Amino acid sequence: xxxxxxxxxxxxxxxxxxxxxxxxxxxxxxxxxxxxxxxxxxxxxxxxxxxxxxxxxxxxxxxxxxxxxxxxxxxxxxxxxxxxxxxxxxxxxxxxxxxxxxxxxxxxxxxxxxxxxxxxxxxxxxxxxxxxxxxxxxxxxxxxxxxxxxxxxxxxxxxxxxxxxxxxxxxxxxxxxxxxxxxxxxxxxxxxxxxxxxxxxxxxxxxxxxxxxxxxxxxxxxxxxxxxxxxxxxxxxxxxxxxxxxxxxxxxxxxxxxxxxxxxxxxxxxxxxxxxxxxxxxxxxxxxxxxxxxxxxxxxxxxxxxxxxxxxxxxxxxxxxxxxxxxxxxxxxxxxxxxxxxxxxxxxxxxxxxxxxxxxxxxxxxxxxxxxxxxxxxxxxxxxxxxxxxxxxxxxxxxxxxxxxxxxxxxxxxx
Amino acid sequence: xxxxxxxxxxxxxxxxxxxxxxxxxxxxxxxxxxxxxxxxxxxxxxxxxxxxxxxxxxxxxxxxxxxxxxxxxxxxxxxxxxxxxxxxxxxxxxxxxxxxxxxxxxxxxxxxxxxxxxxxxxxxxxxxxxxxxxxxxxxxxxxxxxxxxxxxxxxxxxxxxxxxxxxxxxx
Ligand code: SF4
Numbered sequence: 001x002x003x004x005x006x007x008x009x010x011x012x013x014x015x016x017x018x019x020x021x022x023x024x025x026x027x028x029x030x031x032x033x034x035x036x037x038x039x040x041x042x043x044x045x046x047x048x049x050x051x052x053x054x055x056x057x058x059x060x061x062x063x064x065x066x067x068x069x070x071x072x073x074x075x076x077x078x079x080x081x082x083x084x085x086x087x088x089x090x091x092x093x094x095x096x097x098x099x100x101x102x103x104x105x106x107x108x109x110x111x112x113x114x115x116x117x118x119x120x121x122x123x124x125x126x127x128x129x130x131x132x133x134x135x136x137x138x139x140x141x142x143x144x145x146x147x148x149x150x151x152x153x154x155x156x157x158x159x160x161x162x163x164x165x166x167x168x169x170x171x172x173x174x175x176x177x178x179x180x181x182x183x184x185x186x187x188x189x190x191x192x193x194x195x196x197x198x199x200x201x202x203x204x205x206x207x208x209x210x211x212x213x214x215x216x217x218x219x220x221x222x223x224x225x226x227x228x229x230x231x232x233x234x235x236x237x238x239x240x241x242x243x244x245x246x247x248x249x250x251x252x253x254x255x256x257x258x259x260x261x262x263x264x265x266x267x268x269x270x271x272x273x274x275x276x277x278x279x280x281x282x283x284x285x286x287x288x289x290x291x292x293x294x295x296x297x298x299x300x301x302x303x304x305x306x307x308x309x310x311x312x313x314x315x316x317x318x319x320x321x322x323x324x325x326x327x328x329x330x331x332x333x334x335x336x337x338x339x340x341x342x343x344x345x346x347x348x349x350x351x352x353x354x355x356x357x358x359x360x361x362x363x364x365x366x367x368x369x370x371x372x373x374x375x376x377x378x379x380x381x382x383x384x385x386x387x388x389x390x391x392x393x394x395x396x397x398x399x400x401x402x403x404x405x406x407x408x409x410x411x412x413x414x415x
Numbered sequence: 416x417x418x419x420x421x422x423x424x425x426x427x428x429x430x431x432x433x434x435x436x437x438x439x440x441x442x443x444x445x446x447x448x449x450x451x452x453x454x455x456x457x458x459x460x461x462x463x464x465x466x467x468x469x470x471x472x473x474x475x476x477x478x479x480x481x482x483x484x485x486x487x488x489x490x491x492x493x494x495x496x497x498x499x500x501x502x503x504x505x506x507x508x509x510x511x512x513x514x515x516x517x518x519x520x521x522x523x524x525x526x527x528x529x530x531x532x533x534x535x536x537x538x539x540x541x542x543x544x545x546x547x548x549x550x551x552x553x554x555x556x557x558x559x560x561x562x563x564x565x566x567x568x569x570x571x572x573x574x575x576x577x578x579x580x581x582x583x584x585x586x
Contacts (some may be wrong), residue, residue, distance in 0.1 A: 019565035035444055039490050042446075043576055049583075071445060119488040119512055135490040135516035137575045144579065149565060183432045184482035187509050216482055218511055272432070357485075359441040380486060381437040387461050 006157025031116030096327025170204025178275025294326025297375025318404025484513025
């Protein structure tokens, strides 16, 4: 029985009430986006209750961004008029994907308890907090009361050793874990990562934490270290350190060791993020589309590595390469650094920051029997379009390499 | 609102790791109940499930495998099930967000690992919340894990919104 750092965070947020195995806890921050907020809005209005603390809420319009149908336009309109009426201080319209905006803003710090009306809220755990997703009704409860009921999960300690070789990314690490333990391999558990050599860049940590939910985990987090410190320094211009930075004596129910230097680039086959094989094992799998984006794989390092690989080369004929930066800030930086010129010259198409192709929401929707290699987190049947289409998942580097080759390849083949 | 002592409905059987994108394709996201239900009907088609895409008078009880409802947190999948007439869900295990959402919307969930192999689509089964059994058409009874007192309280209130109301205002 070990509840790890997650258990400690819950303990610190408790208000003393307990029912069955559930503890009542105060939350530090709540994330909302257009569709899931729209689902709770009628109940919120009808209740006549106010949001407990408007300063602790980020509302984004990122799924229907901008809307692609009249119905969605009306949903966005409702959401925006509520935000205006209540003068919500943290409102972000078409600025990027909620999970990226949440970690770019000054809100999240190690040790916090964060909820979001979206399953990939787990991404925020990369900053050393307990971040988890819930359905709209649970979030409605948190918005009104500032609290939630949690059943403390068992925690798994995952030690990552060595540096990532240049052909590997955080995405390969999490795909490897999902492949080995399965879609339910971490059901209702906390996955706590120890980067023993402090060598995994923050963007890759976001990708790793983003996909813990694909293994059924309640949350995933990286124990705060120097990488966290540097990220927060750069983001906020200052650092509030707590004893969590050094604390390492937490208890765990399970331990996993990983040597990053021995991993190989991974691919998740249709239609499960846990059906994983080495990219080098795939032969002659031609693809129609490559999508580099989403809250898993549209960050600056993802775009940087893509641009560096594509510079001076051409995307294979018959492949459509779509890139969606995860936020306007990333978009701007990528322009400044010349990444997008390299990508565009190679034949890639840059879309505005939003969810877009990821959930088959808009743009880049797959037609009958089309095949896509995507850097997103889910390749469930029909998620990106026609139910007969097929989605493979990989790191941005493997995706970019495959766009050049016109078929799925191990990036080492073209590097 | 007290929970009924017995829930009965026709079995809608599902396998392991059935995700919410399959159950309710994201392209069917809508705030309109009719459209939410259409999403479930589309999900049934995609799942190749044995139930017909229409409600039955008795309503449905889903009998699923492991990690039921993994994937997206979009509550439209649960609301769609509710509109479709799903009165209870039995599974070997549940994905956590999905399970919370079912309870929050007042749909009871039952963890049971034995009944899966003993019923088929369309069978009429009964569940006794009080006595803790699920009964197949041939009158065999299967136990389910005890429902956590906190979740029971939410269910008895009729869902999380009513639970919140009673917590705040005592009504
Ligand atoms: S990018 Fe995809 S997975 Fe991420 S929040 Fe948007 S729809 Fe969900």
